[in-house]
Amino acid sequence: MSTNSTLQSRRVRVSGGVGGVQDYFWEQGWTDGLPVVPPTEGVVRDMLGAVGGEPSRSLGVMQPRNARATLEKLAVNAVMAGCRPEHFPVVVAAVKAALRDGFNLAGTAATTGGANQVVIVNGPAAGRLGIQADAGCFGPGFRANAAIGRALRLIVRNVGGLIPGEMDKATLSSPGRYSFCFAENEARSPWEPLHVEKGYAPESSTVTLAGILGVYRIMESTSGTGFGVLGTIVGNMRAVGIANYYQQATGGQVLLVLCPEHAAEVAASGLSKADVKDYVFHNARMPVSQLQGVAHYGNRTWPAWIDESNPGTMVPIVRSASDVAVVVAGGDGRHSAWMAGWGVTLMSTEKIPEAGEKI
Numbered sequence: 001m002s003t004n005s006t007l008q009s010r011r012v013r014v015s016g017g018v019g020g021v022q023d024y025f026w027e028q029g030w031t032d033g034l035p036v037v038p039p040t041e042g043v044v045r046d047m048l049g050a051v052g053g054e055p056s057r058s059l060g061v062m063q064p065r066n067a068r069a070t071l072e073k074l075a076v077n078a079v080m081a082g083c084r085p086e087h088f089p090v091v092v093a094a095v096k097a098a099l100r101d102g103f104n105l106a107g108t109a110a111t112t113g114g115a116n117q118v119v120i121v122n123g124p125a126a127g128r129l130g131i132q133a134d135a136g137c138f139g140p141g142f143r144a145n146a147a148i149g150r151a152l153r154l155i156v157r158n159v160g161g162l163i164p165g166e167m168d169k170a171t172l173s174s175p176g177r178y179s180f181c182f183a184e185n186e187a188r189s190p191w192e193p194l195h196v197e198k199g200y201a202p203e204s205s206t207v208t209l210a211g212i213l214g215v216y217r218i219m220e221s222t223s224g225t226g227f228g229v230l231g232t233i234v235g236n237m238r239a240v241g242i243a244n245y246y247q248q249a250t251g252g253q254v255l256l257v258l259c260p261e262h263a264a265e266v267a268a269s270g271l272s273k274a275d276v277k278d279y280v281f282h283n284a285r286m287p288v289s290q291l292q293g294v295a296h297y298g299n300r301t302w303p304a305w306i307d308e309s310n311p312g313t314m315v316p317i318v319r320s321a322s323d324v325a326v327v328v329a330g331g332d333g334r335h336s337a338w339m340a341g342w343g344v345t346l347m348s349t350e351k352i353p354e355a356g357e358k359i
Contacts, residue, residue: 005048007041007055007072014038025080030158032150032178036080047075050085051092051359059092059359060099063106065161069095071359073159074151081151081179086129087144090207091151092359093350094119097209098152102346108211109162113243114170115211115342117156118255119149119181120327122195123205125352126183133183135331138215149179176212182329188260189328190267197273198349205352210255210325211345213243220262221334226269229262230279233338237284237317241295245286247343248319249301255339255347256280259330273326281321285314301343 014024021038025031037043048055048071055072062069071092078091098105098117108115121131132142140146162168170177186193195206220232233256244252256276258266266276289311291297307313318324325347330336341347353359 005055007044008070009044009072009076011041029163031080032154032157034178037082039076039079043079044072044075046085047078047083047088048072050088051353052356053359057359059096062099062155062160064110064167065159067159067161069099069155069159074155077154077158078147078151081154082143082147083151084147087148087151089353089359090119090121090125090129090131090148091155093207093352094148094152094209095155097207097348097350098156100348103209103211103348104345105156106160106162108342108345109156109160110167110169111342112169112171113213113342114173114177115213115345116174116176116180117152118176118210118212118339119152120194120208120210121148121181121183121205121352122186122193122208123200123352124203125205126186131181131183133185133329134188135333137182137185137329137331138180138337145181146179149181152181153177153179174214176215184327185260185329188263190263191273191326191328194325194327195349200349200351205354206349207352208347208349210253210339210347211342212255212339213342214340215337216340217335217337219335224265226266226271229258229265229336230271230276231283233336234280234284237280237338238286240290242317242340243296243343244317244340245291245315246296246300246302248316249303250344251323251346252318252343253323253325253341253345253347254280254284254318255325255327255341257327257329257337257339259333259336260328261332261334262336263328274321276326277321277324280324281316281318284317287311288313288315291315
């Protein structure tokens with residue numbers, strides 16, 4: 001980007017030092033409740049310099065406000081979130097993934113279910129930027145994870161207009177709406193990483209975005225076999241109140257995050273990623289008799305083959321094995337997780353631009 005490129009954001013002067021800045025941003029409705037980094041012109045220019053392109057370049061229209069997601073707007077929010085310039089290409093890729101029609105960002109963010117977006121990073125960029133893939137990767141303590149995930153959330157809020165109490169109608173919401181970003185632990189995975197599975201070169205770096213309703217953690221420290229691990233996981237999936245059992249036709253998906261120890265046991269049992277997906281599809285099922293008249297039944301989008309007249313018909317949690325995504329993440333300890341995907345969204349993957357590469 002030329003240093004002479006014109007920034008279009010209006011300038012404001014705020015008195016009262018650091019505290020005055022925080023109060024002003026809160027009063028304008030621009031923050032998530034946490035302190036922000038003031039987006040001064042010089043810092044915003046530094047952020048934009050990490051990707052090139054004019055500040056006015058738009059990646060698309062972000063609903064429900066129908067505002068243009070310009071690089072400048074993205075950079076302002078990335079600064080506020082605490083990103084460094086080297087984080088910005090990841091943020092840009094995440095926004096491009098969010099703007100794909102299949103992801104349905106506005107629906108994900110406006111639902112009363114309080115869905116949130118999860119940023120999963122693959123490839124060399126994860127290690128280069130320090131995006132945690134090992135122990136504690138879902139939690140605090142890692143700048144890149146926190147700042148990148150928060151940048152996306154502030155963009156959704158400030159550009160898309162998804163403000164709680166206004167267009168954001170979440171009943172309870174989710175702590176994932178502050179920030180949720182992690183990398184796949186490719187070094188400890190027995191299988192090909194997510195981006196390679198999706199057709200990208202191993203040396204490429206990508207962002208995969210998933211819209212989820214919840215994170216369910218499973219401890220399996222007794223069974224020593226892959227089938228035992230998967231049996232415990234799908235046992236947790238079979239529960240009343242899980243919306244996915246009613247949303248197959250609209251594309252509800254499931255994200256399975258296996259810790260390295262569980263992944264090693266599953267692989268040692270001779271199971272590939274495709275086998276894991278197939279196992280979940282065929283075993284995470286509930287009978288019609290337990291699903292009728294409760295939970296999300298009134299909004300069900302069941303495929304035609306589900307026979308409601310037969311109480312023993314087994315309803316799968318997803319419409320096909322391809323609607324299960326499998327990644328390996330975390331550190332030592334036999335704790336894995338599955339994430340219930342929001343029912344009207346599809347996971348979306350974008351390549352992270354390299355230096356000098358057009359966005």
